[in-house]
């Protein structure tokens with residue numbers, strides 16, 4: 001991974017075999033980013049994407065393999081208990097141009113990843129919301 005900073009935005013390149021969520025989390029820790037947004041494209045060959053079932057309050061994850069384009073990677077950076085908290089969603093398209101998408105747990109770069117990270121000066125914490133079953137923004 002390499003990046004260049006332009007005022008409050010970073011252009012980030014992820015490299016082959018890097019895992020997106022882990023790499024991005026480490027990047028935010030090192031750059032001391034507590035609040036922001038992420039937008040990206042690129043290519044992966046393995047990913048775990050999920051759906052949060054609002055009635056059972058459980059995540060259902062699916063493992064996807066094979067060459068896939070990141071049609072869209074989007075999400076936000078906040079914090080929980082003083083730690084960087086990433087919430088990322090991804091849309092992936094395969095050789096047939098069929099897309100699968102959902103909550104991103106992990107994805108491995110097969111060629112390159114091109115992200116824009118925007119920094120917001122401030123911080124927003126999350127806390128577990130038992131009614132929803134998710135860690136939601138706390139204001």
Ligand code: FE
Nearest residue numbers: 087088089103
């Ligand atoms: Fe989600």
